[in-house]
Amino acid sequence: xxxxxxxxxxxxxxxxxxxxxxxxxxxxxxxxxxxxxxxxxxxxxxxxxxxxxxxxxxxxxxxxxxxxxxxxxxxxxxxxxxxxxxxxxxxxxxxxxxxxxxxxxxxxxxxxxxxxxxxxxxxxxxxxxxxxxxxxxxxxxxxxxxxxxxxxxxxxxxxxxxxxxxxxxxxxxxxxxxxxxxxxxxxxxxxxxxxxxxxxxxxxxxxxxxxxxxxxxxxxxxxxxxxxxxxxxxxxxxxxxxxxxxxxxxxx
Amino acid sequence: xxxxxxxxxxxxxxxxxxxxxxxxxxxxxxxxxxxxxxxxxxxxxxxxxxxxxxxxxxxxxxxxxxxxxxxxxxxxxxxxxxxxxxxxxxxxxxxxxxxxxxxxxxxxxxxxxxxxxxxxxxxxxxxxxxxxxxxxxxxxxxxxxxxxxxxxxxxxxxxxxxxxxxxxxxxxxxxxxxxxxxxxxxxxxxxxxxxxxxxxxxxxxxxxxxxxxxxxxxxxxxxxxxxxxxxxxxxxxxxxxxxxxxxxxxxx
DNA sequence: TCGAATTTGTGCGTATGTATC
DNA sequence: GGATACATACGCACAAATTCG
Numbered sequence: 001x002x003x004x005x006x007x008x009x010x011x012x013x014x015x016x017x018x019x020x021x022x023x024x025x026x027x028x029x030x031x032x033x034x035x036x037x038x039x040x041x042x043x044x045x046x047x048x049x050x051x052x053x054x055x056x057x058x059x060x061x062x063x064x065x066x067x068x069x070x071x072x073x074x075x076x077x078x079x080x081x082x083x084x085x086x087x088x089x090x091x092x093x094x095x096x097x098x099x100x101x102x103x104x105x106x107x108x109x110x111x112x113x114x115x116x117x118x119x120x121x122x123x124x125x126x127x128x129x130x131x132x133x134x135x136x137x138x139x140x141x142x143x144x145x146x147x148x149x150x151x152x153x154x155x156x157x158x159x160x161x162x163x164x165x166x167x168x169x170x171x172x173x174x175x176x177x178x179x180x181x182x183x184x185x186x187x188x189x190x191x192x193x194x195x196x197x198x199x200x201x202x203x204x205x206x207x208x209x210x211x212x213x214x215x216x217x218x219x220x221x222x223x224x225x226x227x228x229x230x231x232x233x234x235x236x237x238x239x240x241x242x243x244x245x246x247x248x249x250x251x252x
Numbered sequence: 253x254x255x256x257x258x259x260x261x262x263x264x265x266x267x268x269x270x271x272x273x274x275x276x277x278x279x280x281x282x283x284x285x286x287x288x289x290x291x292x293x294x295x296x297x298x299x300x301x302x303x304x305x306x307x308x309x310x311x312x313x314x315x316x317x318x319x320x321x322x323x324x325x326x327x328x329x330x331x332x333x334x335x336x337x338x339x340x341x342x343x344x345x346x347x348x349x350x351x352x353x354x355x356x357x358x359x360x361x362x363x364x365x366x367x368x369x370x371x372x373x374x375x376x377x378x379x380x381x382x383x384x385x386x387x388x389x390x391x392x393x394x395x396x397x398x399x400x401x402x403x404x405x406x407x408x409x410x411x412x413x414x415x416x417x418x419x420x421x422x423x424x425x426x427x428x429x430x431x432x433x434x435x436x437x438x439x440x441x442x443x444x445x446x447x448x449x450x451x452x453x454x455x456x457x458x459x460x461x462x463x464x465x466x467x468x469x470x471x472x473x474x475x476x477x478x479x480x481x482x483x484x485x486x487x488x489x490x491x492x493x494x495x496x497x498x499x500x501x502x503x504x
Numbered sequence: 505t506c507g508a509a510t511t512t513g514t515g516c517g518t519a520t521g522t523a524t525c
Numbered sequence: 526g527g528a529t530a531c532a533t534a535c536g537c538a539c540a541a542a543t544t545c546g
Binding site: 064 | 511
């Protein structure tokens with residue numbers, strides 16, 4: 001009849017937390033190796049690993065393969081405001097967000113002009129599978145570091161032959177969907193966003209510089225106009241880097 | 253030199269998915285035991301376990317301790333709309349949501365009248381730690397089954413001596429925060445919601461009838477009035493049961 | 505420049521607890 | 526109460542990445 005009621009790994013994780021809280025371990029410091037910690041605490045190497053994994057998933061520690069496990073630097077998260085006030089004439093929403101935080105907002109993008117819509121996107125856009133779209137993938141940077149990913153899908157026949165075919169080209173480059181649509185006479189009346197939690201894929205983690213399998217919020221956004229749905233956008237917001245804020249006005 | 257590039261567990265998970273997609277396994281069916289599956293596929297027992305865990309975390313399978321692993325029943329998720337249109341005079345927001353889905357919306361609540369605010373709540377409400385609050389915990393039901401949890405915190409000195417001291421008592425019971433505040437002359441101008449992904453605690457999983465450690469969205473909501481922040485609410489929305497929709501009007 | 509030692513990361517296995525039938 | 530099945534904790538072996546002489 002053995003059995004401590006709380007697993008050793010959890011106790012060890014608490015010990016790590018205590019050492020960090022009491023400034024025995026400072027941000028950026030490497031931890032001793034797993035074998036060393038294991039010997040000092042009289043536990044198996046795996047127990048150490050599990051304790052570290054727990055805190056890594058919580059953003060307290062950071063593991064670097066081949067190098068060591070480190071105390072994570074406390075980084076201020078980017079506040080991403082999502083409200084109607086985001087859409088201002090001639091200003092890119094993301095850059096406005098970053099300016100409010102005193103950071104430089106930039107982005108890199110790649111546009112593929114005629115991409116057949118995959119099944120799920122086609123369903124969301126009300127198209128047949130395989131109908132052509134303009135797909136643009138974005139990587140948003142705050143002070144040069146990636147903090148957010150997104151992919152936008154616009155049906156080809158919506159913008160074909162206009163000046164705004166390419167989201168990041170022409171006179172309205174980077175002005176945001178609402179402004180671009182307004183330029184071709186399409187009035188966007190409202191947007192709908194559906195945030196869903198999931199874990200980051202390996203590719204996303206690599207692009208964003210975050211630990212693997214950490215939590216992200218996947219926002220599926222739809223812009224609605226009088227004529228129908230102009231644009232769908234998938235946005236990936238890593239929890240470790242950004243906090244999402246929805247502002248909701250209350251009608252009296 | 254061994255090593256298949258893809259782990260056995262992932263291949264087995266795909267096999268499970270295929271069997272379900274091809275209707276060999278129907279919703280509600282129990283899977284064979286892990287030892288049996290392991291022998292049939294020539295893999296270890298824990299490989300089966302990992303494959304099942306993966307699909308359980310995705311809501312495809314469902315594990316019941318002591319009983320077996322089952323194909324999850326496909327249940328339609330409850331659509332929770334979060335927008336300014338939610339707040340209508342005299343109507344509880346949640347009940348309106350459920351009515352739009354053709355379901356019956358109910359809730360159970362428990363109010364504790366004078367609870368000292370814990371540190372994090374005090375900070376959010378702009379109080380000192382230990383200041384008294386009215387804490388109300390809710391369990392929202394759709395057709396009798398719990399789908400959402402929330403906890404609201406109201407500073408005592410805000411409502412003390414009025415008819416709306418208790419959120420679920422008096423003439424404005426269940427009418428929603430905005431209406432109750434209006435009854436005592438406090439005009440709520442806007443709300444701010446901050447959705448964060450995390451995993452469900454054991455208690456939450458038990459209350460909501462979901463698998464342990466599945467994903468939820470934890471929404472921290474603040475109602476703002478002209479005088480300051482009247483109310484904070486923590487809302488727990490399980491991904492398996494609900495989808496969250498934010499409607500954002502676009503100002504032309 | 506290269507390779508060996510160190511460290512983290514991954515996959516798989518075993519023992520034991522615990523719930524269900 | 527016994528048998529069965531899932532759940533949990535812990536351990537081992539090897540691969541991948543990094544570091545440093």
